[in-house]
Amino acid sequence: MANALKNRWVKITGQVIVMTALVFGLVAFVGNNKSVTLTVDGQASNVSTFGTTVQDVLDEAGVQVDGYDEVTPAVASEISNGGSIQVITAKPVKLTLDGASKIVQSTSATVKDLINELGVEEDSDLSAPLDADLASVSNVVISTPKTVTITVDGKTKDKITTAATVGDLLTEQKITLGKDDELSKPKSTPVKEKLKLKITRIDRDQKIEITEPIAFETETKKDSSMYEDEKVVTRTGIAGERTKTYALVLVDGKETERELVKDRVTTEPVSEKVSVGTKERPEPEPKTDNTNVGGTWQALAQCESGGNWSINSGNGYYGGLQFNQSSWLGAGGGKYAPLPHMASAAEQIATAEVLRSNGGWGHWPACAAKLGLL
Structure with missing residues (x-):
C-alpha cells in the first residue's frame, strides 16, 4: 500500500512539473510574439513575428532587400512590439548626366529627390520638372552648369552654360554660323567644364x-x-x-x-x-653783213629766242622769231616747213617780212619796243 501511495505521488509530481513547464512555455511564447507594421513601397501590412531585428521581420515576411533599397530603421536594428518598418525598394532609372548615359538604382520618388540623391545642383538643366513623378519619366537628362570659353568675332568670353552639346551652346548663345564658318569642335561634342570653343568666320562672298x-x-x-x-x-x-x-x-x-x-x-x-624728219639739215649759213640777217632781224631773234633759229620751246612758239603755228602758216611759211623752227633762218626772215608788211613790228611788241622799232 505504501508503495502504491509513493508511486502515485511521484506520478502527480511529474504531471505538475510538466504542466508548469507548459504554462511557462506558453507565457514565454505569448511574451516573445510581436505585432509589427511593415510598409513596402507605400503598401502597409501587419506582421506577427518572434524575430528580434528588422532583418528577422523582413525574412519572416519574405521581403528581400539589397544595398540600394532604403530600410528604416536599419536592418540590424532591434524591433519591438508595435514597431514599424518602412522599405522603399530601389528602381532602375535611365539617367543621362552631362552627356553620359547609365542606369542607376534609386529610391527617389521625384526628379528633385533624384538630383538631391545624386548631389546635383538644382539650377542644372533638366529634361523634366523637379516635381515630376520619377516613375513616369523614361529618361532623366541632366546638364549641370559649366564654365566654357568662347572665341568668336575677335572676342573671347567666359560663359556659364547648361547646354549639353556644342550645338546647343551655339543656340543658347545665339551664335549663327555662316555657310563656310568653321568650329574648333563638332556640334555633337558634349559640353564639359573649361571647354574652349573657337568659331572661325570664313567669308568667300567678297x-x-x-x-x-x-x-x-x-x-x-x-x-x-x-x-x-x-x-x-x-x-x-x-x-x-x-x-x-x-x-x-x-x-x-x-x-x-x-x-x-x-x-x-x-x-x-x-x-x-x-x-x-628724214631730211638732212644743211650746214649753218655763214654770217654776212646782210642787214636782214645780221641787222634788225638778228637783233630781234636775239631778243626773242637768244638767237636760236632752231628752237622748239614747247610753249607753242617756234624758231628764232618765235612764230606760233597759225602766224607761220598765215604768212606763207608752210611752203618752207610745217613749223617755223624746221625752216632756215633766211626762210624764217622771209616769212617774217610778209608778216611785218601786214601789221608792222607790232607782231613782236615786247622785243620791238626794246629795240626801238615801235
Whole structure:
C-alpha cells in the first residue's frame, strides 16, 4: 500500500512539473510574439513575428532587400512590439548626366529627390520638372552648369552654360554660323567644364575691283619735209584702263586668299602718233653783213629766242622769231616747213617780212619796243 501511495505521488509530481513547464512555455511564447507594421513601397501590412531585428521581420515576411533599397530603421536594428518598418525598394532609372548615359538604382520618388540623391545642383538643366513623378519619366537628362570659353568675332568670353552639346551652346548663345564658318569642335561634342570653343568666320562672298593703266603704243611716221633731228607729236597718246575683279577669302575679317575671276578692258588706249624728219639739215649759213640777217632781224631773234633759229620751246612758239603755228602758216611759211623752227633762218626772215608788211613790228611788241622799232 505504501508503495502504491509513493508511486502515485511521484506520478502527480511529474504531471505538475510538466504542466508548469507548459504554462511557462506558453507565457514565454505569448511574451516573445510581436505585432509589427511593415510598409513596402507605400503598401502597409501587419506582421506577427518572434524575430528580434528588422532583418528577422523582413525574412519572416519574405521581403528581400539589397544595398540600394532604403530600410528604416536599419536592418540590424532591434524591433519591438508595435514597431514599424518602412522599405522603399530601389528602381532602375535611365539617367543621362552631362552627356553620359547609365542606369542607376534609386529610391527617389521625384526628379528633385533624384538630383538631391545624386548631389546635383538644382539650377542644372533638366529634361523634366523637379516635381515630376520619377516613375513616369523614361529618361532623366541632366546638364549641370559649366564654365566654357568662347572665341568668336575677335572676342573671347567666359560663359556659364547648361547646354549639353556644342550645338546647343551655339543656340543658347545665339551664335549663327555662316555657310563656310568653321568650329574648333563638332556640334555633337558634349559640353564639359573649361571647354574652349573657337568659331572661325570664313567669308568667300567678297569681291574687289582693281583698276590698272594700259600703256599706249607709239606710231612713228617718217616725214621728208622735216629735218632728221626733229620730231613732232601729231597725236598725243592716252593710256587705257583695265579692271580686274578678284574673289577674296576672308578669315576673321582678314584677307588670306584672292583669285582673279574677271579681267576686262574698260578704256582702250589711244596710240601716240609721232612724225620724225628724214631730211638732212644743211650746214649753218655763214654770217654776212646782210642787214636782214645780221641787222634788225638778228637783233630781234636775239631778243626773242637768244638767237636760236632752231628752237622748239614747247610753249607753242617756234624758231628764232618765235612764230606760233597759225602766224607761220598765215604768212606763207608752210611752203618752207610745217613749223617755223624746221625752216632756215633766211626762210624764217622771209616769212617774217610778209608778216611785218601786214601789221608792222607790232607782231613782236615786247622785243620791238626794246629795240626801238615801235
